[in-house]
Amino acid sequence: MSKFKVPAGQKVSHLGAEVLLKGALIVNAFGVFLPLIFMINSSFRKSSDLFTTPLQIASSFDLTNYKLVFTEGNFVSYFWNSFIVTFSATAIVIVCGSSAAYALARYKFRFNGAIYIFFLAGLLIPAKLALVPLFIQMKNMGLLDSRIGLILVYAAGAMPAAVFIFTGFIRALPVDLDNAARIDGAKEHQVFIKVMLPLIIPVTGIVGIYSAIPMWNDFLLPLVFIRDPSKMTIMQGISIFFGEYGSNWGAIFAGLTMAALPLIILYVILSSKFIKGLTAGATKG
């Protein structure tokens, strides 16, 4: 057994490495949590207290700041708009993306390759850079200052990636399943709805997260396309709120906490799904 004995010197460096690695994780955890805890803690305190003793722990769950955010900050409407836009655009991405992927993966038709390249181009184009033409185009289409406009742009932006993720997944499913249904007399749309849809549910979650999170978090498109306060999204709203209540830190922190909380709660419940969804495309492939 002496063959496997670790030389003494190596043991020491091994211990050092172990401490370094564990230490890195602990330092990282503090680095991640401290700013967030500071934000949440400050949201329960008065601004004047925040300026003198920023690091003191809130003495009570004082909800004054939150009341201000809800009554004067339009936050209910911001949340509602963000929710409607994100939900609708993600639904469009999932429905259209999965059906397009089904066609691409299962049928051989003349333009198959061309369509694949088309979506690839859509995937690679940095959409932010075409903001000016898009703005003028939306203006001409009457889609400025409209939630529908935002929904369509978001759906289009997330579509290529969704098509790729779905296509890869469907290609890996055995064709015999569809054929069995066809032999039983199912029509094409029935094959898709009855056979395919139940099978692609797991990957639908990934596509949903991959699409929805950036939409919910986006700031640039509403900034350019939405001017009407009643149609603004939450990330845009928070910057408006910041502008209006800039010196009322307690209220600002309450607003930031409100804006961040829905995703953080979802993340606590579904963290591995989130991680898988958001790194889809960057891992494996």
Add this chain to the structure above:
Amino acid sequence: MLFITPALVLTFIFTLVPAMTLLSYSLFGWKSFKRMEFVGLANFERLTQFPFRQDFTLAFANNVKVFLVLFFVQTAVGLLLAYAIYRLKRGQKFFQAIVFLPVILSLVIVAFIWKLILDPLFGPISTVAQQMDWPWLNQPWLGQPGLALFTLIFIGFWRWVGFPAIVFLAGMNSINEDFLEAARIDGASEGQIFRKIIFPLMAPSFTIIAILTFIGAFEWFELPYVIGGVTGQPGGSTTTMALLFYRLAFGTVDSATVDVGISSAIGVILFLFVGIGAALGSYYLRKREIEQ
């Protein structure tokens, strides 16, 4: 065909059409958002002259700094975190979730939180620095031209480092255990295993992170916008290509003069630069990858 049409039409109208018109827009003169006469490459030529030349060079240099610093710091720390999680016997899922948490937060929220934390008058950092009498900590982190860009990069790093960490971790987990076992039996130390086996086999993960960071760095917008404003305060030191492009297209708070021609020309240049850069980079890096 019916299955495919909606996805095709949507992507075409809202992604490809604007991208193609961008090129044509850069070749015309503009009066506000009204297209005037065909001017050929005049917009591109104007970019090489005052005042656009100065703005452009400064913004471009800043983007290069953002990319280089962010990439090296992110890769080094991401690798350390990934390897630390990889070596854990228990709690892998738990630490993954912590490391990745900031990635899900909106950049706007992240930017505002840090803007307040680093506030020179009322922020907790400056208060602590004063109470402890630590002048090194009591800096105008966001208010000093030479410093602000690096503070912004740090904030970007705080928000994003979990992403490379998780991608690297996935790369490590995909390495065949047999290689590592064989090396251990041959008496290799864990350090040697990391350097000689794990690190080289993770090349595909490095490629992806390099490309994504490159694209992200040259489209850097939200963070500098929220913190330094559209003109890149203090003193234009945090300006980026995307900010320049935005303020030329949509104006600033105190000036509504827009120049769609120049803005489109910048868009086209960025487009080509990012596209060609990403393609060349991935080709070069791919060649150096080793098959497992």
